[in-house]
Amino acid sequence: MFDYIIIGSGFAGSVIAERIANVLNKKVLIIEKRNHIGGNCYDYKDENHIIVHKYGPHLFHTDYKDVFDYLSNFTEWQVYQHKVLAFIDGKKVPxxxxxxxxxxxxxxxxxxxxxxxxxxxxxxxxxxxxxxxxxxxxxxxxxxxxxxxxxxxxxxxxxxxxxxxxxxxxxxxxxxxxxISRDNRYFTDKYQVIPKDGYTKIFERMLSHPYIKIMLNTDFKEVIKIDFENNKIFFMEHEFKGKLIFTGMIDELFDFKYGYLPYRSLNLKFETLDKEYYQEAPVVNYPNDYDFTRITEFKHIHPVETKKTTILKEYPKSYQPDKDIPYYPVFTKENRELYNKYKEEAEKFENLILVGRLAEYRYYDMDDVVKRALEVFEERVR
Structure with a gap:
């Protein structure tokens, strides 16, 4: 039925799916645990028409012209220079x-x-x-x-x-x-933009192809079985001889046989306020005060005329398996050694490809993961 199966519909999985369908003219199935595409970049308009980033702020910036040009096929851009303040000793400073x-x-x-x-x-x-x-x-x-x-x-x-x-x-x-400058911008990349209609529209356009099928609300383990002894992959009880591109947690793929890889998660608290603006900048960090790390005000990122505003407070926390979203791999020597054990297991499978933040246990910015996905497609998929 399918030449390729991709686990996860964030940038890593969606970019490769788009390339498979449009370049190779092959059929691809995306299996997504959540009820929406786009991974952590998913956004939506709230009741006040403010574009809200459901999993925290995502700001696109890159020096890669090829990445910018590629994504420009799926969106119009608005120029956006991100600025962040930090609350230090009673003052907000760049x-x-x-x-x-x-x-x-x-x-x-x-x-x-x-x-x-x-x-x-x-x-x-x-x-x-x-x-x-x-x-x-x-x-x-x-x-x-x-x-x-x-x-x-x-x-x-x-x-x-x-x-x-x-x-x-x-x-x-x-x-x-x-x-070592007076540049108040948070990033200094050549291309600093936000998608005019939000990130979700990018994914919708990217995956709008008759050769791309998407299964939402589906844990990959419901339809994918791994035969560890013979290094084979099964889909719906039949051996799958196409390529499986995995973008989820690598330790979950191998049933946590060596233990859990640590991640950090977030408790996200959204508030809609009856005022035009809440703060002076899109993001204000609070390194020393309060339990949250930062407050994001989305109207600064996606301007819209409304008398209300939506803010987000982020409370970091330890990741609890099956309860939280794994946002950030925790980079220590011990954790990398644990990851390498899982990577060695993955290399035993000829038709398994790992790509993305969770599968490779790396911190990728959006542009980095798009570039990585394009490279993996050219080097290992096509």
């Missing part, structure tokens, strides 16, 4: 921390001195990981690095990951560096 942030929190004489020393040491416009800054010998810069570490990174990381910054893989901590 994040990532930059020269403007320095002047918000320090006296002018100290701010001038810090700026001068930073420009002597680093190139203007560069990005420096906070843990690298902490190693400096300069007394002023060390004070500044310690201030940022204590006020911005330490407690936010503790809330978000349940770990200290030093316990997290540098791949994570380097994602929010210090900017």
């Amino acid at each position: 994040i990532p921390f930059n020269f403007n942030s320095i002047r918000e929190v320090f006296p002018k004489t100290l701010a001038d001195r810090l700026e001068r020393k930073l420009l002597e040491k680093y190139q203007y416009g560069s990005k420096v990981p906070i843990l690298e800054l902490k190693k400096t010998d300069d007394e002023d810069l060390k004070f500044w690095a310690d201030f940022i570490y204590e006020k911005v990174f330490k407690n936010y990381t503790a809330k978000q990951w349940g770990l200290k910054p030093e316990e997290i893989d540098p791949e994570v901590t380097s994602r929010v560096p210090v900017y």
Whole structure:
């Protein structure tokens, strides 16, 4: 019936499905556990016509022209430069921390001195990981690095990951560096946009093909069986000799035989408020105050004329299997070693392909996972 089966309808699965149908003219089945397509990028319009991101804010930014051009086949874009503030010592200052942030929190004489020393040491416009800054010998810069570490990174990381910054893989901590500039934008990529009609419309257009069938509200284990002894895959009790592209949790695929891979999850609290705007920026981080990490106001992202506004507060939590959504892999040496055991199991199957954040136990931005899916299609699918 199908040449390919894909587990999951987020960007990883949807991009490959679209390529299979349109390039290879082959039939593909998508099996999706949720009642909608789009994975964590799913969005919808609420009763006030505000586009709300159901699983937290998703901002598209990339330097990959091929990725931007590819997605442009499925959406019109609106230019959008994302800005984030952090609530520090009673003030809201630009994040990532930059020269403007320095002047918000320090006296002018100290701010001038810090700026001068930073420009002597680093190139203007560069990005420096906070843990690298902490190693400096300069007394002023060390004070500044310690201030940022204590006020911005330490407690936010503790809330978000349940770990200290030093316990997290540098791949994570380097994602929010210090900017040696006055650029208040959260990202500096060449292409910074949001889809005009929201992300869900991208997926609908991407998957609108007669060769693509979608099963919603279906756990893959209801229709897929894995024969671990003979390294075979069965679909609806029949051996499946096509390719299975898996984008879900790799430990679940192998029945958690080596144990559970740790993830972080989120408790998301949405509120509709009877006011035009709630805050000054799309996102305000709260590294040191309250139990939530940040507040997103969606009207800043998708402007619409309405007298009300919708906000989202994010409360990080440990992932509980079968109860929570696994949002973020927890990058530690031990967890990578556990993942590698599952990866070795997957490599025993000739017709199994892993792609995506959960299947590869990696943190992918949207553009990264689209690029990865396009590469996997060219290298292993077609």
